[in-house]
Every structure is written in C-alpha cells, then in structure tokens.
Amino acid sequence: MFGKLVLTGARGNLGNELRGPLSTLCRELVSTDIREAPETLHPNETYVQADVAKMEEIGPLLEGADMVIHFGAIVDEKPFEELWGPNYVGAYNIWEAAHKHGLRRVVYASSIHAVGLCETNRGIDTDEPHRPDTFYGLAKCFAEDLGRMYWEKRGLESVCLRIMSCTPVPQNVRALQTWLSYRDMVQLVVRSVETQTVGFTVAYGVSANTRAPVSNHKVGFLGYRPQDNAEDWAEELFAKAVDPDPQDLAQTRLGGPFASVPLGESGIAGIQAMSKGKKG
Template sequence: MKKIVLTGAAGALGHQLRAPLAAMADQLVSTDLADAVEGLAGNETYVKADLGDAAAVMDLLEGAEMVVHFGAIGDEAPFEQILHSNFLGAYNVWNAAQKHGVRRIVYASSIHAMGMYPKTTRIDTKMPHRPDTFYGLSKCFAEDMASMYWDKYGIEAVCLRIYSASGPVGNARALGSWLSYDDLIQLVQRSIDTPITGFTVVYGVSNNDRSPVDNSAASFLGYRPKDNAEDFAEAILAQTPQADPQDKAQMCHGGPFATVPLGESGVAYIKKMSVS
C-alpha cells in the first residue's frame, strides 16, 4: 500500500513493528513524542507529534491508507493524563482518519478493557467490557469509538486486546497471557493484509496451552500464533509461590492492575513485586 502511519513508534512494541510495517508499504510515517528514533528504513520518516494535538494528527494522516495506532500512555495514570493521551489522542486519530478517507485502523487495545473478569472465566471477543483502571477504560472508549466509526463511516478497525507482550516469559501469569514479539508482528501483519475486517476484536496472545481467551470469532484474520509459553512453564512454576485465591492481582485477568488504586501506576506495582 502507499502509506502507513505508525503511532507510538518509540515504544517497546512500536519499535518491534517499524521494520515489518516499512516492508508492507511504499511509505511508513512513524510518530511519537521522542525527538528522534534510530535506524529509519529507507522508506520511513519520523515525525515528533503529540496525539492530543488535533492539527498535528490531521497532518500526519493525510494520504494514509492505514494507521497502526500504538501511541498512548501504556500504564495507569491520573485521569487527566489518560484523558489527553489516550481518550483525546484516539479521538483525534479516528476523526482525522474519517476526514482523510483512511481505510483501516489497527488499534493497540488491551486486556485491561476486560481486566476485572476472574481468570477462571474464559473471555471471548463478544463479552461486555469490564475495565480495571482509567487506562483500561480508555481502551473501552476507543473500541466503542472504532465500532461507531465503522457503523457510521465504514472505517474498518481491528482492535488488538494485547495481553502480556514481551520477550521471554517472566512470571506464572504470563504462562497464559504471553504474546511473543514474533507473534505480535504476525498479528499486526494479518490485521493489515486481511482483505476485509469490518470492526473486529482479537486478543493478542501467543499459542499458549494455558491461554485464558477465545479468539475463534476472529479466526478469519488468519492469525496463527507459533510461540507457546509452556516452553518456560517448568522453570517458572518451580520458583513461583502458591497463588492466593483471594488476591485479585492473581485471580483477575488484569493482574496487578485489578488492585492498584485508580490513577496509580500498575507497572510500578509489578516492578515492586518483582524485586520483593
């Protein structure tokens, strides 16, 4: 295709996506709040931009065929910060997409849109939202906006409810929730090259034996994950204490985000628990 716009290009996941996306388009425009990023592809340009700035987003999306929208605060934070980057940023992307005739938006949603469901409940793509934080609520908002813009304007959207995207599996929760970087790339590629998607929700997890989600309704995307967290299970379980069934951080899909006070960092809590 002619032009893809990637938001959040300086983040951990955006960094993984830049080269694969550059290979899928004549032009890749990468954007984030960082002053610059290294290793630009020959057909890639970088533009520093705040997604909360409507005029900047409008300029970015001019001529784009698809947007891969990974730009946002990726953690729980005070509502005012989430409002600017995640709520307003998503609105600006969809509004600019409608004005410029963008065909499809591939959106980095999150498991935290469903984070308060107990892990004993296998969740599918049709169940109601149950967010665990302001961050999760922002993902619900963007998913519902994506559905509305599909119904009103025919802008396709694939909402990727990413669970635990990382390198090697690091804890017992990730035995079900892990999304390897290779499978992340495949998921985004299939979200782009599938001929017709309409409005679709799909969970971002690898081919884990212990996966707690049901992706059958999105099987038409052709996403067939190859990595399996079970390869790490023996070593991880040997060093993991017995789970407390009364602890929502262990018993809810959102993990520690299910227990942190609203507005306080879930990532900081995870790091603290890893050290203790």
C-alpha cells in the same frame, strides 16, 4: 503493497518492533511519536515528532494514508487527568483524522485491561462486554467503542487488539496464560493490516499458550496463527512464583496487578513485583 501507512507510538517497545515489518508492506511508512526520532530509519520510512493529543500535529500525518496503526499512548495506569490527553483525546484524534482523510482502517493497540476485571478462569472470547480494571483500561473501552461507532456510522474499519503481556520472554506465572511474543505480535498486526475486510473486529493479543484464558476462535478470518508458547518457561517461572491466594485479584482476574491496584496508581509496578517473586 500499500501506498502509505502511519505508525504512532513508533518509539515504544512494540512500535519499534513494528517499524521494520510495516515498512515492507508499503511504499511509504510514516512513523511518529512524542519522543525524538530514532538514530536510523528504514529506506522508505520518514519520522515526524508529534503529540497524538494535538490534532494539529497528528491529523495532517494521516493525509494520503491507507491505514494507521495506532500504538501511541501512556501504557500504565495513571490519574485520569494524565491519561485524558494521550489516551482518550489521542484516540479520538486518530479516528477523526482517519475519517477526514478517507483512510480504510485503524489498527489499534487496545489491551486486556478493557476486560481486566473478568475472572481468569471463565474462558472468555472476543464478544465479552467491557469490564475495565483501571482508568487505563477504561480508555481502551472508550477507543474500542469509538472504533465500533466509526465503523457503523462512517464505514471506517477497525481492528482492536487486546494485547496481553507482550515481552521478549514470559516474566511471571501469570504470563504462562497471557504472554504475547514479539514475533506473534508482529504477525497479529500484519494480519490485521493485510486481511481484506474486517469491519469492526476485536482480537486478543496472545501467543499459543497452553494455558491461554481467552479465545480468538470467532476471529479466525484474520488468519492469525501464533507460533510461541509460554509453557516452555513454566518450570523456571513456577520456581519463583508467589504463593497462590484466591482472594488476590492480581492472581484471579485477567488484568493481573492492574485489577488490584487503587485507581490512578501504577499497575506496571505490581507486575514488576510479581516478576521478582513478590506479592503485588
């Protein structure tokens, strides 16, 4: 049982799924987001509205904590200037505050978009060099490198989770490869918190999909054993799929539509179009 855990991005879809499970791992869970507090809290949960881009707001929340689970960020491609505060400065603030207050570990919501321009059919593992597809993906590369540096220079552990397509059910044919169920996402985060030693670790946030294009075989020590498989939705998803186009980066790169959109323009809009059976 941990004493205190801090969760950023607690009002986002994934953060909200984590609040309950994390509250069972500690005596005190401090949840935070730039948005107002949720209507109900868990018995040992407190909520503080704060901006991760402002050290004076986020830094004090980490005092006395064992670990911080950092899920707070803008979760789409935007112009660089819009991402700078929450995604770049916010990551620095978390690692610096974690170091200042003597935390043991940062568990970070990275993204497949850190390697989003890698070809889907290459079968990469967790040692793949950065190849971001957007300014959003570049922010994930920055935070991963920050995590490695803080481990090697300051002894602060990190687990960087390259989350793929985390939704309640798979949304499109691409998700047959990239889907991460909520149940598996929670398991991955819990294992990242509970594993005794991790140093600096990168792991892919992906379920046990038959067609998964990435491998976690080098990080088996986390004990992550996903339970769900997008293949259960294959027939339904192929029925509404767009025609394959080998020249379309959205269909051939790990980042999906994020790989094909112009820098600064929404990648989520392309994913939504793909899910409706439109090319994008």
